[in-house]
Amino acid sequence: MYEPLNDGATPEMSECRNDLLGLLDDVREAVSLLGEDYSDHLCDFESLRERLTAGQFRLAVLGQFKRGKSTLLNALLGTQLLPTDILPVTAIPTFIGHGEQVAVQVTFEGDEASIHFDSATEQSLSDFLNEYVTEAGNPRNQRRVARVEISHPSELLQQGVVLIDTPGIGSTHKHNTEVAYQILPQCDAALFLVSPDPPITEVELTYLQDIQQRLPRTFFLLNKVDFLDEAERIASLRFLADQLTPLCDGVPQVLPISARKGLDARQNGDQQGWRDSGMLQVEQNLIDFFAREKQQILHASLSRRTCDQLNGTIMQLKLSLSALMLPESELKLRIQQFRQSLPAIEREKEAAADVLNGDLKRIVKRLNNEVEALRKRAKEVILSPVEDYIKTISDTEELERLVRESVVEDVPMFFTPVIREITATIEEEATELLALHQQRSNQLIEQVRKTAAELFDIPYHAPSAGRSYTAFEVSGWSHDLFISDMDPLGQRISRKLLTRKFRHKRTVARLRAEVLKLVNQNVEQIGWALRRGLDESFRQFGAELSEQLDKTIVASRKAMEIALEKSASHSQQTAATEARLKQTLNTLEGILETLAC
Numbered sequence: 360m361y362e363p364l365n366d367g368a369t370p371e372m373s374e375c376r377n378d379l380l381g382l383l384d385d386v387r388e389a390v391s392l393l394g395e396d397y398s399d400h401l402c403d404f405e406s407l408r409e410r411l412t413a414g415q416f417r418l419a420v421l422g423q424f425k426r427g428k429s430t431l432l433n434a435l436l437g438t439q440l441l442p443t444d445i446l447p448v449t450a451i452p453t454f455i456g457h458g459e460q461v462a463v464q465v466t467f468e469g470d471e472a473s474i475h476f477d478s479a480t481e482q483s484l485s486d487f488l489n490e491y492v493t494e495a496g497n498p499r500n501q502r503r504v505a506r507v508e509i510s511h512p513s514e515l516l517q518q519g520v521v522l523i524d525t526p527g528i529g530s531t532h533k534h535n536t537e538v539a540y541q542i543l544p545q546c547d548a549a550l551f552l553v554s555p556d557p558p559i560t561e562v563e564l565t566y567l568q569d570i571q572q573r574l575p576r577t578f579f580l581l582n583k584v585d586f587l588d589e590a591e592r593i594a595s596l597r598f599l600a601d602q603l604t605p606l607c608d609g610v611p612q613v614l615p616i617s618a619r620k621g622l623d624a625r626q627n628g629d630q631q632g633w634r635d636s637g638m639l640q641v642e643q644n645l646i647d648f649f650a651r652e653k654q655q656i657l658h659a660s661l662s663r664r665t666c667d668q669l670n671g672t673i674m675q676l677k678l679s680l681s682a683l684m685l686p687e688s689e690l691k692l693r694i695q696q697f698r699q700s701l702p703a704i705e706r707e708k709e710a711a712a713d714v715l716n717g718d719l720k721r722i723v724k725r726l727n728n729e730v731e732a733l734r735k736r737a738k739e740v741i742l743s744p745v746e747d748y749i750k751t752i753s754d755t756e757e758l759e760r761l762v763r764e765s766v767v768e769d770v771p772m773f774f775t776p777v778i779r780e781i782t783a784t785i786e787e788e789a790t791e792l793l794a795l796h797q798q799r800s801n802q803l804i805e806q807v808r809k810t811a812a813e814l815f816d817i818p819y820h821a822p823s824a825g826r827s828y829t830a831f832e833v834s835g836w837s838h839d840l841f842i843s844d845m846d847p848l849g850q851r852i853s854r855k856l857l858t859r860k861f862r863h864k865r866t867v868a869r870l871r872a873e874v875l876k877l878v879n880q881n882v883e884q885i886g887w888a889l890r891r892g893l894d895e896s897f898r899q900f901g902a903e904l905s906e907q908l909d910k911t912i913v914a915s916r917k918a919m920e921i922a923l924e925k926s927a928s929h930s931q932q933t934a935a936t937e938a939r940l941k942q943t944l945n946t947l948e949g950i951l952e953t954l955a956c
């Protein structure tokens with residue numbers, strides 16, 4: 360349905376993608392020879408291939424009902440297209456991808472033919488959507504809609520990004536909550552929306568926990584800040600940060616926005632209004648994120664899923680082959696033994712997670728020491744020319760001007776190389792630590808496979824190399840992040856009230872305090888970004904490992920159950936079937952080796 364115009368991939372990324380595509384084609388060909396028993400596996404590989412060809416990166420807007428998810432997407436698209444209301448509205452996930460013109464496609468469960476709708480008027484498109492995606496138009500999904508896709512010419516979507524509008528959780532429509540959970544495996548990253556009315560709830564925090572476990576990246580937005588005055592806005596952001604911090608293992612960045620004001624501004628071509636609504640910042644962050652990380656996250660996540668699925672299929676093949684030789688009673692006994700081995704593996708998994716957390720704490724402590732050393736150095740370097748001016752310049756206005764100029768220049772000049780330096784040190788340490796964890800976790804996964812393999816007398820070969828891990832990265836540094844503006848207040852008051860000499864003395868004291876404050880703010884900002892990068896990397900890493908292990912266990916168990924079924928039905932496997940299984944097994948093992956995961 361969508362046209363991926365330009366997926367923003369570098370030539371290296373395109374080459375990687377083509378390689379993966381080629382491998383998936385080979386897998387498809389090999390697995391399709393295996394017939395019905397492996398049709399699930401075939402579907403999984405097909406859908407991976409589709410994702411890869413479309414180059415689609417799926418960013419979902421998630422949150423409680425009525426937080427303004429659909430309004431936010433309308434603002435980003437610059438049109439009142441998705442239905443919004445004060446009552447729970449969105450009932451069907453709606454995928455929005457790039458296309459030359461606005462059009463809607465509705466696909467149904469079962470045999471019903473899909474509907475394509477395009478129209479020149481925004482209103483008729485919106486009315487059409489109302490009938491299919493809203494609770495009012497399509498209560499409890501009576502129309503059996505499987506999927507709604509919108510194509511839209513928005514620039515934001517040009518690089519193969521698909522935005523997903525989702526039903527809100529927590530309303531009286533329980534099925535909406537279910538759908539909001541079910542959509543998670545189809546997403547690559549999330550925009551999590553909350554608002555101050557009421558503040559974040561327990562239900563949202565539980566949902567967020569699930570999101571954090573499954574998705575490598577979540578952005579946080581506090582919507583509807585147009586309801587708040589400045590003090591309320593600060594209090595709301597602080598409260599939200601307090602609530603989110605334990606779940607994010609660090610203080611997350613939350614952008615305050617008004618999606619409604621943003622939408623109004625977009626529709627009226629009001630640039631200042633767009634900026635004031637906070638939506639410009641959201642848009643820029645997203646564009647930045649898509650340019651920097653989209654391809655990497657997508658490729659990594661699809662390669663990982665391909666490896667996981669290949670491992671599952673290979674395991675099933677091996678077990679099928681082994682089960683051919685075993686009597687049913689013996690097979691049952693071995694399945695039971697496998698189950699009994701799982702609690703010990705679960706305990707080891709918990710222990711590995713504890714070690715990972717401990718390492719994160721240690722590295723954060725080291726970082727804090729580095730940040731304190733940086734604070735000391737920054738004070739010396741940035742305050743020193745200021746002190747020189749204070750000693751030599753007696754004209755108060757001139758002093759003020761020179762100090763300001765020097766600070767604006769010195770802050771980025773000092774901090775740019777320093778950030779690079781600290782980042783490199785921390786990156787190196789984090790990468791080393793994570794590589795060790797990777798090894799431990801590979802061993803654990805191997806243990807599951809080995810247990811199953813030994814129980815079923817399958818010759819066992821450990822994979823030649825584990826994946827190397829280099830994902831730690833401090834995200835989002837740019838020069839805009841340096842704070843180099845000093846507080847302009849104070850000067851006018853003192854000019855009126857104080858004598859010249861006294862005024863100069865007061866100005867000197869104020870300038871020193873302001874420069875010091877500025878240094879501290881910058882240092883805090885750097886520390887915060889690095890801590891966040893660490894938290895994010897370790898969290899993502901832990902979640903990935905846990906998922907890999909769980910998948911291995913499920914795949915092994917399923918393979919055994921299928922084998923048992925076969926054995927129970929006494930199906931006579933011919934030599935030809937056995938040969939076919941073996942041949943496919945060889946092909947898939949070769950492909951897995953090429954993928955090196």
Ligand SMILES: Nc1nc2c(ncn2[C@@H]2O[C@H](COP(=O)(O)OP(=O)(O)OP(=O)(O)O)[C@@H](O)[C@H]2O)c(=O)[nH]1
Pocket residue numbers: 423424425426427428429430431442443444445446447448449450525526527528582583584585586616617618619620
């Ligand atoms: N004041 C204010 N109202 C907003 C803002 N954003 C959305 N709203 C209003 O909040 C209500 C809910 O907005 P929707 O976009 O439908 O919310 P949703 O999260 O998509 O809701 P569900 O689809 O039911 O989960 C509507 O009346 C919007 O006009 C905002 O920034 N400020």
Ligand SMILES: [Mg+2]
Pocket residue numbers: 428429430442443448449524525526527
């Ligand atoms: Mg909605």
